[in-house]
Amino acid sequence: MASTDDSEATYRVLVPVSDNEASARGQANFVAGLPAASSRVEVLLTHVLHGEELEASRDGRTAQRIGTVVHVRDTLRERGVEARVVEAEEVSRPVEAIVDLADHYAVDLIVLGGGMHGLLEDLLEGHVARSVGRRTDRPVAVVVPVATDEGHGGG
Template sequence: MYDDILLATDGERGSENATAHAIRLAALHDAMLHVLFVVDSDVYSAYSGDEYVDEREGPEHGLEEVGEDTLAAVRERAADHGVEVVETLQHGRPHEEIVDYADENGIDLIVLGTRRHPTEYRSLLGSVTDRVVRLADQAVTVVKTEVE
Protein backbone atom coordinates (compact mmCIF):
# COMPACT_ATOMS: atom_id res chain seq x y z
CA MET A 1 0.00 0.00 0.00
CA TYR A 2 2.82 2.42 0.89
CA ASP A 3 6.19 2.37 -0.84
CA ASP A 4 7.52 5.71 0.37
CA ILE A 5 6.58 7.27 3.69
CA LEU A 6 7.70 10.74 4.76
CA LEU A 7 8.19 11.53 8.43
CA ALA A 8 8.57 15.27 8.85
CA THR A 9 9.98 15.95 12.31
CA ASP A 10 11.25 18.86 14.31
CA GLY A 11 12.82 16.66 16.97
CA GLU A 12 10.50 18.00 19.65
CA ARG A 13 8.34 15.93 21.99
CA GLY A 14 5.33 16.52 19.74
CA SER A 15 7.00 14.28 17.14
CA GLU A 16 7.69 11.30 19.41
CA ASN A 17 4.55 9.29 18.68
CA ALA A 18 4.67 10.22 14.98
CA THR A 19 8.19 8.84 14.74
CA ALA A 20 7.19 5.52 16.29
CA HIS A 21 4.09 5.33 14.07
CA ALA A 22 6.03 6.09 10.87
CA ILE A 23 8.65 3.45 11.69
CA ARG A 24 5.96 0.83 12.40
CA LEU A 25 4.16 1.65 9.15
CA ALA A 26 7.36 1.48 7.13
CA ALA A 27 8.21 -1.89 8.67
CA LEU A 28 4.69 -3.22 8.07
CA HIS A 29 4.64 -2.16 4.41
CA ASP A 30 8.34 -2.78 3.73
CA ALA A 31 8.45 0.88 2.70
CA MET A 32 11.28 3.35 2.42
CA LEU A 33 11.12 5.85 5.29
CA HIS A 34 12.10 9.36 4.30
CA VAL A 35 12.90 11.55 7.30
CA LEU A 36 12.88 15.30 6.77
CA PHE A 37 14.07 17.99 9.18
CA VAL A 38 13.52 21.56 8.02
CA VAL A 39 15.64 24.33 9.46
CA ASP A 40 13.04 27.09 9.62
CA SER A 41 14.47 30.05 7.72
CA ASP A 42 11.92 32.39 9.33
CA VAL A 43 13.45 31.64 12.73
CA TYR A 44 17.05 32.43 11.93
CA SER A 45 16.39 35.24 9.43
CA ALA A 46 14.37 37.14 12.05
CA TYR A 47 17.32 37.06 14.43
CA SER A 48 19.83 39.92 14.24
CA GLY A 49 22.72 37.81 15.56
CA ASP A 50 24.55 40.86 16.84
CA GLU A 51 26.49 38.95 19.49
CA TYR A 52 27.87 36.39 17.02
CA VAL A 53 31.14 37.17 15.30
CA ASP A 54 31.29 33.95 13.28
CA GLU A 55 28.01 33.30 11.46
CA ARG A 56 28.48 29.56 11.95
CA GLU A 57 27.86 30.15 15.65
CA GLY A 58 24.45 31.70 15.08
CA PRO A 59 20.99 30.18 15.43
CA GLU A 60 21.09 28.62 11.96
CA HIS A 61 24.07 26.49 12.96
CA GLY A 62 22.36 25.47 16.20
CA LEU A 63 19.21 24.46 14.34
CA GLU A 64 21.27 22.41 11.88
CA GLU A 65 22.88 20.56 14.79
CA VAL A 66 19.45 19.79 16.25
CA GLY A 67 18.37 18.55 12.81
CA GLU A 68 21.40 16.29 12.40
CA ASP A 69 20.89 14.84 15.88
CA THR A 70 17.19 14.28 15.19
CA LEU A 71 17.87 12.51 11.89
CA ALA A 72 20.50 10.28 13.52
CA ALA A 73 18.11 9.34 16.34
CA VAL A 74 15.35 8.37 13.90
CA ARG A 75 17.83 6.39 11.79
CA GLU A 76 18.89 4.40 14.85
CA ARG A 77 15.29 3.70 15.92
CA ALA A 78 14.36 2.65 12.38
CA ALA A 79 17.39 0.35 12.12
CA ASP A 80 16.15 -1.49 15.21
CA HIS A 81 13.06 -2.39 13.15
CA GLY A 82 14.89 -3.19 9.92
CA VAL A 83 13.62 -0.03 8.21
CA GLU A 84 15.76 1.71 5.61
CA VAL A 85 15.91 5.51 5.93
CA VAL A 86 16.61 8.41 3.59
CA GLU A 87 17.64 11.41 5.70
CA THR A 88 17.23 14.97 4.49
CA LEU A 89 17.96 18.29 6.16
CA GLN A 90 16.67 21.32 4.30
CA HIS A 91 16.32 25.05 4.90
CA GLY A 92 13.13 26.97 4.27
CA ARG A 93 9.58 27.33 5.50
CA PRO A 94 8.69 23.94 6.98
CA HIS A 95 5.23 23.47 5.47
CA GLU A 96 6.46 24.42 2.00
CA GLU A 97 9.54 22.19 2.19
CA ILE A 98 7.49 19.22 3.41
CA VAL A 99 4.92 19.50 0.62
CA ASP A 100 7.60 20.08 -2.03
CA TYR A 101 9.66 17.12 -0.80
CA ALA A 102 6.60 14.87 -0.89
CA ASP A 103 5.77 15.96 -4.45
CA GLU A 104 9.33 15.62 -5.73
CA ASN A 105 10.01 12.21 -4.18
CA GLY A 106 6.84 10.25 -4.94
CA ILE A 107 5.76 10.08 -1.31
CA ASP A 108 2.61 8.02 -0.67
CA LEU A 109 2.00 9.11 2.93
CA ILE A 110 3.17 12.02 5.08
CA VAL A 111 3.34 11.42 8.84
CA LEU A 112 3.43 14.42 11.17
CA GLY A 113 3.26 14.89 14.88
CA THR A 114 1.25 17.41 16.80
CA ARG A 115 0.68 18.42 20.35
CA ARG A 116 -1.91 20.51 22.06
CA HIS A 117 -1.30 24.25 22.02
CA PRO A 118 -3.40 26.94 23.67
CA THR A 119 -6.11 28.39 21.42
CA GLU A 120 -4.39 31.77 21.43
CA TYR A 121 -1.18 30.21 20.09
CA ARG A 122 -2.96 28.49 17.22
CA SER A 123 -4.95 31.57 16.25
CA LEU A 124 -1.83 33.73 16.11
CA LEU A 125 0.70 31.34 14.60
CA GLY A 126 -1.18 28.37 13.16
CA SER A 127 0.86 25.23 12.81
CA VAL A 128 3.03 23.47 10.28
CA THR A 129 0.83 20.40 10.60
CA ASP A 130 -2.33 22.37 9.80
CA ARG A 131 -0.72 23.89 6.72
CA VAL A 132 0.61 20.58 5.41
CA VAL A 133 -2.79 18.93 5.84
CA ARG A 134 -4.38 21.72 3.78
CA LEU A 135 -1.71 21.87 1.05
CA ALA A 136 -0.53 18.29 0.48
CA ASP A 137 -1.88 16.15 -2.34
CA GLN A 138 -0.75 13.00 -0.52
CA ALA A 139 -2.46 11.25 2.35
CA VAL A 140 -1.43 12.78 5.67
CA THR A 141 -1.50 11.04 9.04
CA VAL A 142 -1.38 13.27 12.10
CA VAL A 143 -0.27 11.56 15.30
CA LYS A 144 -0.90 13.30 18.61
CA THR A 145 1.56 13.38 21.47
CA GLU A 146 0.33 14.52 24.85
CA VAL A 147 2.89 16.87 26.36
CA GLU A 148 2.64 17.85 29.98
Protein backbone atom coordinates in the same frame (compact mmCIF):
# COMPACT_ATOMS: atom_id res chain seq x y z
CA MET B 1 3.22 3.74 -4.69
CA ALA B 2 6.84 3.89 -5.65
CA SER B 3 6.74 0.54 -7.49
CA THR B 4 4.36 -0.64 -10.21
CA ASP B 5 4.36 -4.33 -9.16
CA ASP B 6 1.86 -4.55 -6.25
CA SER B 7 3.40 -7.77 -4.92
CA GLU B 8 6.69 -5.92 -4.37
CA ALA B 9 5.33 -2.40 -3.92
CA THR B 10 7.40 0.00 -1.88
CA TYR B 11 5.61 2.78 -0.06
CA ARG B 12 7.46 6.06 0.40
CA VAL B 13 6.81 7.85 3.65
CA LEU B 14 8.03 11.38 4.37
CA VAL B 15 8.61 12.11 8.07
CA PRO B 16 9.33 15.80 8.76
CA VAL B 17 10.74 15.77 12.29
CA SER B 18 10.49 18.80 14.58
CA ASP B 19 12.65 19.63 17.60
CA ASN B 20 10.14 18.03 19.97
CA GLU B 21 11.42 14.67 21.26
CA ALA B 22 8.01 13.31 22.29
CA SER B 23 6.62 14.11 18.87
CA ALA B 24 9.62 12.43 17.20
CA ARG B 25 9.08 9.28 19.30
CA GLY B 26 5.44 9.23 18.22
CA GLN B 27 6.43 9.52 14.57
CA ALA B 28 9.02 6.72 14.90
CA ASN B 29 6.50 4.42 16.60
CA PHE B 30 3.84 5.12 13.98
CA VAL B 31 6.14 4.42 11.04
CA ALA B 32 7.65 1.31 12.65
CA GLY B 33 4.11 0.02 13.16
CA LEU B 34 3.10 0.31 9.50
CA PRO B 35 2.36 -3.04 7.84
CA ALA B 36 5.53 -4.57 6.35
CA ALA B 37 7.51 -1.51 7.46
CA SER B 38 10.81 -3.39 7.48
CA SER B 39 10.42 -4.75 3.96
CA ARG B 40 8.13 -2.49 1.94
CA VAL B 41 8.40 1.01 3.37
CA GLU B 42 11.00 3.56 2.25
CA VAL B 43 11.31 6.24 4.93
CA LEU B 44 12.54 9.74 4.14
CA LEU B 45 13.34 11.87 7.19
CA THR B 46 13.78 15.62 7.11
CA HIS B 47 13.89 18.67 9.33
CA VAL B 48 13.20 22.19 8.10
CA LEU B 49 15.95 24.36 9.52
CA HIS B 50 14.80 27.47 11.35
CA GLY B 51 15.84 30.06 13.92
CA GLU B 52 19.31 29.58 15.38
CA GLU B 53 19.87 26.51 13.19
CA LEU B 54 20.16 28.86 10.21
CA GLU B 55 22.99 30.72 11.94
CA ALA B 56 25.14 27.59 12.25
CA SER B 57 28.16 27.13 10.02
CA ARG B 58 27.41 25.73 6.58
CA ASP B 59 28.54 22.25 7.68
CA GLY B 60 26.22 22.47 10.68
CA ARG B 61 23.14 23.36 8.62
CA THR B 62 21.93 19.89 7.83
CA ALA B 63 18.99 17.79 8.98
CA GLN B 64 21.40 14.92 9.65
CA ARG B 65 22.81 16.90 12.59
CA ILE B 66 19.46 17.45 14.33
CA GLY B 67 19.13 15.27 17.44
CA THR B 68 15.49 14.33 16.93
CA VAL B 69 16.15 13.29 13.32
CA VAL B 70 19.05 11.09 14.43
CA HIS B 71 16.84 9.60 17.17
CA VAL B 72 14.04 8.71 14.73
CA ARG B 73 16.50 7.25 12.22
CA ASP B 74 18.23 5.14 14.88
CA THR B 75 14.93 4.00 16.42
CA LEU B 76 13.62 2.90 13.04
CA ARG B 77 16.86 1.07 12.21
CA GLU B 78 16.71 -0.76 15.56
CA ARG B 79 13.25 -1.95 14.50
CA GLY B 80 14.48 -3.12 11.10
CA VAL B 81 13.19 -0.13 9.12
CA GLU B 82 15.70 1.66 6.93
CA ALA B 83 15.46 5.42 6.80
CA ARG B 84 17.48 8.09 5.07
CA VAL B 85 17.69 11.81 5.65
CA VAL B 86 16.80 14.23 2.87
CA GLU B 87 17.46 17.95 2.99
CA ALA B 88 14.72 20.53 2.53
CA GLU B 89 15.39 23.36 0.09
CA GLU B 90 12.94 25.87 1.59
CA VAL B 91 14.68 26.50 4.90
CA SER B 92 12.60 28.40 7.46
CA ARG B 93 9.42 27.72 5.44
CA PRO B 94 8.23 24.35 6.76
CA VAL B 95 4.95 24.02 4.88
CA GLU B 96 6.46 24.74 1.47
CA ALA B 97 9.50 22.55 2.20
CA ILE B 98 7.37 19.58 3.27
CA VAL B 99 5.02 19.81 0.28
CA ASP B 100 7.95 20.27 -2.14
CA LEU B 101 9.76 17.21 -0.74
CA ALA B 102 6.57 15.14 -0.84
CA ASP B 103 6.11 16.03 -4.51
CA HIS B 104 9.77 15.61 -5.43
CA TYR B 105 9.96 12.12 -3.95
CA ALA B 106 6.37 11.17 -4.90
CA VAL B 107 5.63 10.00 -1.38
CA ASP B 108 2.59 7.94 -0.53
CA LEU B 109 2.18 9.34 2.99
CA ILE B 110 3.38 12.31 5.07
CA VAL B 111 3.71 11.60 8.80
CA LEU B 112 3.66 14.74 10.94
CA GLY B 113 3.99 15.04 14.70
CA GLY B 114 1.12 16.62 16.55
CA GLY B 115 -0.43 17.17 19.95
CA MET B 116 2.48 19.15 21.30
CA HIS B 117 2.43 20.37 24.87
CA GLY B 118 2.39 24.11 25.31
CA LEU B 119 0.21 26.69 23.63
CA LEU B 120 2.82 28.12 21.27
CA GLU B 121 3.92 24.67 20.09
CA ASP B 122 0.26 23.66 19.64
CA LEU B 123 -0.36 26.72 17.48
CA LEU B 124 2.79 26.28 15.37
CA GLU B 125 2.57 22.52 14.92
CA GLY B 126 -1.17 22.63 14.33
CA HIS B 127 -0.70 25.36 11.73
CA VAL B 128 1.91 23.33 9.88
CA ALA B 129 -0.21 20.15 9.88
CA ARG B 130 -3.34 21.98 8.68
CA SER B 131 -1.43 23.92 6.04
CA VAL B 132 0.35 20.84 4.69
CA GLY B 133 -2.99 19.03 4.55
CA ARG B 134 -4.51 21.89 2.55
CA ARG B 135 -1.60 22.20 0.10
CA THR B 136 -1.17 18.58 -0.90
CA ASP B 137 -3.37 15.82 -2.26
CA ARG B 138 -1.18 13.23 -0.54
CA PRO B 139 -2.42 11.52 2.64
CA VAL B 140 -1.21 13.18 5.85
CA ALA B 141 -1.08 11.37 9.20
CA VAL B 142 -0.74 13.49 12.34
CA VAL B 143 0.45 11.31 15.20
CA VAL B 144 0.39 11.86 18.93
CA PRO B 145 3.61 12.28 20.88
CA VAL B 146 4.97 9.57 23.15
CA ALA B 147 5.95 10.69 26.63
CA THR B 148 9.35 9.80 28.06
CA ASP B 149 9.78 7.35 30.93
CA GLU B 150 10.04 10.32 33.29
CA GLY B 151 6.52 11.39 32.31
CA HIS B 152 7.58 14.34 30.16
CA GLY B 153 6.30 15.03 26.69
CA GLY B 154 2.86 15.57 25.26
CA GLY B 155 -0.21 13.49 25.49
